[in-house]
Amino acid sequence: MxxxxxxxxxxxxxxxxxxxxxxxxxxxxxxxxxxxxxxxxxxxxxxxxxxxxxxxxxxxxxxxxxxxxxxxxxxxxxxxxxxxxxxxxxxxxxxxxxxxxxxxxxxxxxxxxxxxxxxxxxxxxxxxxxxxxxxxxxxxxxxxxxxAFESIESRLAARLLALAADRRALSITHQQLAAEIGSAREVISRHLKTFERRGWVSLARGRIEVRDAASLRRTAGPGDA
Amino acid sequence: MxxxxxxxxxxxxxxxxxxxxxxxxxxxxxxxxxxxxxxxxxxxxxxxxxxxxxxxxxxxxxxxxxxxxxxxxxxxxxxxxxxxxxxxxxxxxxxxxxxxxxxxxxxxxxxxxxxxxxxxxxxxxxxxxxxxxxxxxxxxxxxxxxxAFESIESRLAARLLALAADRRALSITHQQLAAEIGSAREVISRHLKTFERRGWVSLARGRIEVRDAASLRRTAGPGDA
Structure with a gap:
């Protein structure tokens, strides 16, 4: 001791x-x-x-x-x-x-x-x-x-912003993101792909880059994720 | 006092x-x-x-x-x-x-x-x-x-059984049931209609009758709602 x-x-x-x-x-x-x-x-x-x-x-x-x-x-x-x-x-x-x-x-x-x-x-x-x-x-x-009350999309956007803080690139898997917001990996992957198509993030293995924080912020809404 | x-x-x-x-x-x-x-x-x-x-x-x-x-x-x-x-x-x-x-x-x-x-x-x-x-x-x-982890269907089945206990008929609105399991009224109404179609419950205004507790129990699964 x-x-x-x-x-x-x-x-x-x-x-x-x-x-x-x-x-x-x-x-x-x-x-x-x-x-x-x-x-x-x-x-x-x-x-x-x-x-x-x-x-x-x-x-x-x-x-x-x-x-x-x-x-x-x-x-x-x-x-x-x-x-x-x-x-x-x-x-x-x-x-x-x-x-x-x-x-x-x-x-x-x-x-x-x-x-x-x-x-x-x-x-x-x-x-x-x-x-x-x-x-x-x-x-x-x-x-x-x-x-219970926020959509997966708004929780995911809020979580990405909170985890990124002032960095642009996050080292995190889709599985880990799913745990952060209480969802399944497949669901998260699908939403991330949508975000990428809209130009909000770039995806690479084990890495997510935030490219349009303003749009993510609008999607996150006033919640407190 | x-x-x-x-x-x-x-x-x-x-x-x-x-x-x-x-x-x-x-x-x-x-x-x-x-x-x-x-x-x-x-x-x-x-x-x-x-x-x-x-x-x-x-x-x-x-x-x-x-x-x-x-x-x-x-x-x-x-x-x-x-x-x-x-x-x-x-x-x-x-x-x-x-x-x-x-x-x-x-x-x-x-x-x-x-x-x-x-x-x-x-x-x-x-x-x-x-x-x-x-x-x-x-x-x-x-x-x-x-x-986070149970489907609406299994939570709804578990909740109906728990609220009914040994009675068969429940006096409860869809809005109240939605509050019990953290969902929206429309979602609950849709699932209740499915349950009714399967013969598991009968629905009337402000009232739900359990008709097939065994099937509800199977749907509820081993969770602890």
Whole structure:
């Protein structure tokens, strides 16, 4: 069990303002965790007692259906906490979420006991944990709105823009894009071909180039994919 | 502010085993709440400080898209707690859920202060609250799986069977059924007509009669709608 490098608390702003005695509990019971890319953080029916605080890198949380189709629920980046590890202990049988590192991840793991102590003792720690829960529920509600109410075309356009951000070319397969928006690979390939025909994107193996962001933006509409 | 009738704690089994001092906090800070059917319990951007424990009746929690299409997220019955009322305070702007009573509802409202006191003081109360959070997250994940991965036909068949339970005739409009499974009314009407043609249901205004449950069950498949 390695002690995290000093100053890690400053990366979690709600925690850095805790009084010294509560910060001492946090730092005294935390271990540094380093995970490579594509490592399993969480699987259904797998009990994991530690409470994870992400310092660097990105974790993808997703579900699989019985045919192995994936849908992305949310991502955790620096400053986030992974609530599934603690929640799963409570509603174990009903969970079907997986979590995998998308990049190398550095995290801090807090022991169960310290988590319980801080929940009992610190109103600010409780509010930090509850805020994370509320944000994850809001994430799930956003996924539901998108999947239930937005057309595949508008979700795909919104997703391409979000993933591209300020780059023009994306390294992503049609299968991965399907997971991002909860659809099937064939459906995504068909829509991408339509987008290409309209001159909005160029397609190559494992690569998509955005050529007309303005048209994609109009198609994406005011949604929040 | 009315005091709830004695013995209400026994209806929430995890709470009835709290030690006397913690039970005294609960009973001392709780008020009886009676709501008629179709009353608003919760709306986006509406701050509601109380923590609600449902004793009788049923609350429907749902989202609306910008065209007013509804999708049901989950229902709360006797013994449940409504976590949205507390969660919304934390992630206020990002929530888009509504809650409405489906029947007359009797509930107990706990003050914010008592909620905070018990969260600080009682490990069992915390576990009761976290379990409710975990169950609601599991509910949202189930909705996502259903909407993303199951065909409308299999979701509709599963929903008809679940709503009918041991009755044969359902009083429900196509619009309401659409909300149950996150689809549009026209889509539902088209599928219901197909079901009727196959002899699985009979349709009348505001009413659906199940005539071939076995075929509906085969269509519903092993999913968990």
């Amino acid at each position: 390695n002690t995290p490098s000093p100053g890690w608390l400053a990366e979690f702003s709600p925690l850095s303002t805790l009084p010294p005695d509560e910060r001492a509990i946090l730092t005294g019971a935390s271990a540094s965790v380093a995970l490579p890319a594509d490592a399993t953080v969480f699987e259904p029916h797998q009990a994991c007692g530690a409470f994870l605080l992400v310092r660097q890198g990105r974790i993808r949380v997703y579900q699989l259906d019985r045919d192995g189709n994936e849908i992305v629920l949310y991502r955790l980046g620096p400053g986030s906490i992974c609530i599934l590890t603690t929640m799963a202990l409570l509603a174990a049988d009903r969970y079907s979420a997986f979590a995998t590192t998308e990049t190398a991840v550095e995290a801090v793991a807090l022991t169960d006991t310290a988590f319980e102590t801080l929940m009992a003792r610190s109103g600010r720690f409780r509010s930090f944990v509850f805020t994370a829960h509320a944000e994850r529920m809001a994430d799930l509600m956003r996924v539901i709105r998108n999947v | 009315n005091t709830p009738s004695p013995g209400w704690l026994a209806e929430f089994s995890p709470l009835s085993t709290l030690p006397p001092d913690e039970r005294a906090i609960l009973t001392g800070a709780s008020a009886s709440v009676a709501l008629p059917a179709d009353a608003t319990v919760f709306e986006p951007h509406q701050a509601c400080g109380a923590f609600l424990l449902v004793r009788q009746g049923r609350i429907r929690v749902y989202q609306l898209d910008r065209d007013g299409n509804e999708i049901v997220l989950y229902r709360l019955g006797p013994g449940s707690i409504c976590i949205l009322t507390t969660m919304a305070l934390l992630a206020a702007d990002r929530y888009s859920a509504f809650a409405t009573t489906e029947t007359a509802v009797e509930a107990v409202a706990l003050t914010d202060t008592a909620f905070e006191t018990l969260m600080a003081r009682s490990g069992r109360f915390r576990s009761f609250v976290f379990t409710a959070h975990a169950e609601r997250m599991a509910d949202l994940m189930r909705v996502i799986r259903n909407v």
